[in-house]
Amino acid sequence: MVDYYMPTAASASVWFSAYASFAGFMMLVRSMATELMPQPLRSYIYSVFNYLFAPFFSREVTLLFDERCGMTYNELYEAVEVYLRTKIGPSVRCLRVSKLPRMKAIKVSIDRDEEVADTFDGVKMKWCYVVTKVEKPRNGGTDEKEKEKHRFELTFHKKHKDKVIDYYLPYVLARAKTLKEEQKTLKLFTNLDYWDGDDDEDNESWGSVNLDHPCTFDKLAMDPELKRMIIEDLERFVARREFYSKVGKAWKRGYLLYGPPGTGKSSLVAAMANYLKFNVYDLDLAAIEGNSELKRVMMSTTNRSILVIEDIDCSINLQNRDDDQDKSSKETNSYKKPLTLSGLLNCIDGLRSSCGDERIIIFTTNRKEMLDPALLRPGRMDVHIHMSYCTPSGFRVLASNYLGIHDGEDHRLFGEIERLIESTEVTPAQVAEELMKSDDADVSLGGLVNFLKHNQAERERKREEKEAKEKKQNKSTRFSLLKKRLKIFSTNA
Ligand SMILES: Nc1ncnc2c1ncn2[C@@H]1O[C@H](COP(=O)(O)OP(=O)(O)OP(=O)(O)O)[C@@H](O)[C@H]1O
Ligand SMILES: [Mg+2]
Structure with missing residues (x-):
């Protein structure tokens, strides 16, 4: 007859204490002996000991x-x-x-x-x-x-x-x-033909350079309220992933920046990119050969990026959509369809509704009134931002940027400059150029005063010239009317 050994709770605890004492002893030996061993052997012994005994002693995971x-x-x-x-x-x-x-x-x-x-x-x-x-x-381990x-x-x-x-x-x-x-x-991608920056390995449509534009929102001379509104809009946009998916809308936002040259439209694009840490795709429509190329180029942009089309009114002669249809039907036989406004609109809508997240599309223009209404229709560009001539508060920002005269500080010429800025039309670019002429605030602000006075006098002269021309025109219209009446009168008589 064979006696089977049936472990009881008491015998298990005896076995466990024996194992524990042995392991404790071995651990002690290990720590003493290994001090004298070379490093590889020591590592090996450590790993063996850890494997066998550590689970019972270590309180670590x-x-x-x-x-x-x-x-x-x-x-x-x-x-x-x-x-x-x-x-x-x-x-x-x-x-x-x-x-x-x-x-x-x-x-x-x-x-x-x-x-x-x-x-x-x-x-x-x-x-x-x-x-x-x-x-x-x-793969046979060819790669290191x-x-x-x-x-x-x-x-x-x-x-x-x-x-x-x-x-x-x-x-x-x-x-x-x-x-x-x-x-x-940050990267600035562009689709120029003659690009001599880096080529993007993964993307043959775009070449890239590092975007080193230093413009940030605090450096931008613009209405503080408008600036705050733009920052809030951007923050709301990036924080709304769930919202966009809940309402079934693509996570994209379109901005139209319009205003005279030198009012900071391109600077605002750079400030937005720096603020959001988004790469910028600067799309030159003149380098695009047709609608299908435009589609391919637009679709090869990445998430968390800003797609910019500068000077949309003049970068390409985009006909209105009726013309497009005529033209496309005439050219169906040609192997490439030309770039048309409807092609551009389709691409924008396609980009807005297709896959890809956190995309911003920006158009800039000097002449909003010249744009096709289709580009302005609600839903295409979500926010229209007017970049205006320099204001007194804008001048303060530029004085801080260029001369280090910060908020709360003053200069004896500030009052005069602000009055002049209010009564004339100068762009932030023109003011910045004057402020850059000297590091000496007295010299550059004095130069700015002269520039503004000259500008104001020019404006006044042009206004008077215009008024005189209109007066002359009115006079000659009245005279020709009088002559006409006299003629009728003399014929009747
Ligand atoms: N609002 C502004 N705030 C700060 N600097 C400005 C501003 N506007 C213009 N500048 C200065 O003028 C330069 C030209 O401005 P920018 O290129 O941004 O103007 P723009 O409106 O894009 O002009 P364009 O219509 O000719 O493209 C900038 O590099 C910057 O130094
Ligand atoms: Mg510009």
Whole structure:
């Protein structure tokens, strides 16, 4: 007869205490012996011990963030990489430093096996960057990247597991997003034929350069109320992802900027791009050969971008839509259809309603009255912004930009300049040009006063000339009428 050993609660506890004492002893041996061993052997022994005994003794848990989840990129891995760059402390001994040709900043990240400490809401954590060799690389391992597996490990006390997963990791994701936005190098894409900037590898329709336009909203000379309204409109737009999907509208917004040359339309586009951190696609319609090319070029723009068509009234001779139809029907046999207004309108509507999110479309024009009503119809351009001549408040902004005379400060010529600005029409560009002539505020403001007086006198002279011309015209009309009447009268007599 065979006696089977049936474990009871008491015997299990005896076995467990025996195992625990043995493991405790081994851990002690490990910590003493390994001090004398070379590093690779020490790492190996550590991993064996950790595998066998750590689960019973360690109060820590480790989360692994692999670079890839199967074939796709792990969003969390990328976020951790960006986030940890801001957490590198003095204990880190080895750092990787790089700078790609198009990037502004130098990228510093931790090297393999380096550790970075972090604290979140009182929870102490330890990050480690680990690189391991892949035994069977994909595609035969020709690519260096395929031969290695990259991962971040996050270790902390077990009892904080929920807090870390529910609060800390979303915080890391959000922080990384903000950091990436801050470090983003904005791009200006253009579709010019003779472009000699960089070609975009992924996009043959557009060439690009870094958008280094320094204009920001606080540097813009325009009505403060209008400026506030534009900023609020942009903020509302980017925050309304759910709203747009709820009402079934594409997440796009159209702006029409109109006003005389030099009032800051292009500067406003740059300020919007810098504010939102959106790339700019500057579409030159003159370089587009037909409706289908326009469609292709427009569709190859990316999300979170601004598409600009400058001087829409004169960049191309867009006929009205009836003409378009005539022309298109006449040219159906030709192999390319010309660019037409209806083609442009279709593309804009297509871009607005098709896939792609967070897109802004901006038209600029000096002569809004010359635009086809179809371009102005409600729903096509959501906001119409009038960029006007310089105002006294606009002048204050320019004085601060160019001469460093900030809000609250004054100059003896300010009063006179403001009166002159109110009674004449000068653009912010003209004022800026005068203010740039000297670093000495007395000299440049004095020059501006002369310029404004001259401008005012010119304006007065033109007004008088016009009045005199009108008077003369009225006189000759009255005289010819009188002559006509006299003729009738003498014939009747
Ligand atoms: N509102 C403004 N605020 C600050 N600077 C301005 C403003 N308007 C014009 N400027 C200055 O004048 C220059 C030309 O302005 P900008 O190109 O933005 O005008 P625009 O309205 O686009 O002119 P155009 O109709 O000729 O394209 C800018 O580089 C800037 O220095
Ligand atoms: Mg412009």
